[in-house]
Amino acid sequence: MKRFALAAFLVGVTLFSVLIAWSGFHDVSAAVLSAGWATAIVVLARAVAIVVEGVAWQMLFPPGQGLGTSICILLRFVREAVNQLLPVAAVGGDVVGARLATFWRTDGALAGATIFADVAIQAGTQFLFAVAGLVILFVLKGDGELVRYAALGLGLGAAGIGAFLFIQGRQGSRWIGGALQHVGGGRDWAGVRLVERLWERLGAVYDRPRQVAGSAFLHLVVWVFGSVEVYVALHAMGYPITVAEAIVIESLGQAVRGAAFAIPGGLGVQEGGYVALCALFGIPPGPALALSLVKRVADLVLGLPFLAVWQVLEGRHALRATPPVPDPAASSFVGRGG
Template sequence: MHLPRPSRFHLAAFSGVVLLVALALYYGLDGVTQAFAEVGWGIALVVIVRFGQVAFSGVAWQAVLLAPTAWWVCPLLRWVREAINVLLPVAQVGGDIVGARLLARQGVKGPVAAASVLADLLVQVSTQLVFSLLGLGLFLVSTGDGETALWLGASLLLFAFGVIGFFVLQRWGGIGWVERRIVAAATKNGWSVPGGIVGLADSLAATHRAPGRLAVAAAIHMGIWIFGALEVWIVLAFLGHPIGFAEALVIESLSHAARGALFIVPGGVGVQEAAIVAIAAAYGLPPQLALAVGLVKRVPDLVLGIPGLAIWQALEFGRLRPVPVHQGPER
């Protein structure tokens, strides 16, 4: 029997799981699980914080969408996007591709839907870069740990190159070049052209000509990143090791930077936890507690992710019906 060859995403996912298990075993599985259990009902608060982040991420997506939709569509589809990105063995953009397709099925033109996802992603990663730079600055001021800062800075530099490349791709004709090549290849080989391709570059250019919308989305995303630091703050408060919100922001921002730099690892499994352990050590936090923080932050991935996947399947099979929208001129 011929078995399918594992993809690079499956291999990255496996490597991340191995890293996470190795961390737990190295620092003592009993201590980590005991710390995890001590968080208690604080885990519910972390889930609530994450739900707020996802919901407002949908609002930010709605801000850059140049088409009318029901108020709940983008928050619901953002939920699906996040669920796929954190739970399935795909790079952390697989859910965004699905989100664009599902948005098109809700009555939005394919190129407009795809352009909104690309613009939303650009705003998201750009504000994440600013958030991470803020965290790195606070880390240097509060700890003076140059060795750890160098490691964190290297991850941040890698992430920054990715953000800059994504920006150049969107603003200087890269999307148009890709669109033309896909259309030419499809025409030459008699393939059907994906619905969101033809007109994508024009739709994306129209989105970038609405700086007010992009600014609103950026403000929302920046608020979401800062709000997310409550997850770390809550967990450590329940563990009896309270830290200031600035320190929680440092741990949150720089662990996300490491995760973003190694985006090929699905859900950043292992990467996020290793970063939290390294950063928290600079603040004198025991590695067992730091690893417990990382594991508690995985709980919302499951609690919100599993229903998100169920919603995805309901949408795919038509159990959640599209809401017809009036397709007037793009705003």
């Protein structure tokens, strides 16, 4: 697994470097510098989006059994930091988030179930956003080769999301439990019971449709709000695109990046997607790559501090979990007193 992650990272770095060299380092750097004040707005917009995503996650916890809103927001920042900056698959931060949730005495199965549902809702709403972007692209540019490729990609994405949702149902739990029993030689081992508890908790999450719908609405708002980053950054670079064009670039650009989840941070893939999409609206490769780099500035500014927060939380938990070392002097004193 580590070799695969390293190979995926090297592929991303190579693609990123090729795109920068092809577009011209001077053109890209000049476009990034021209963004100026817009970079701060992109960072602020990203922070607001993550806060809303934290609220969307908190809504999935049953009343009185989950984390507070502020803790969910904090852990959501950590989840994003791990996903964006570390060489892990796109769900590595979610695994970390589930573990950190247990530090506040949240049941591990419940924490895992809410994150499982949160990821599914996020993927589903991203798909809807991408479909909206494809429809807008068709209206603006008509039927074209890129539209057809995008439609094919979304069709494959729909199949993947459908499979992910199916796995979360009862039949999916039976399949996974059966597979674990097969691996364990038919024994009733802890892995099977953990799956049963996780899916039981997952069912309880989905049994609250209002909360699930509210969470989905917030995620959809976040996806649309992400278009602000594109709109503001390109305007600052001297390319006054419309709101509709910003939605197309953001929605399909995020879909391209999501499809390359195995490459850490979608490195290189995100950049290639923005180059292709921006070209539809007359934006050269240099500013298109600069747009991606401005977005990565937000990843770094918001991600690095919360990687540190993650380590602090892990360290505090380790200290609490470590039993105190007996003091020999105190032991001998107690012995003499007896």
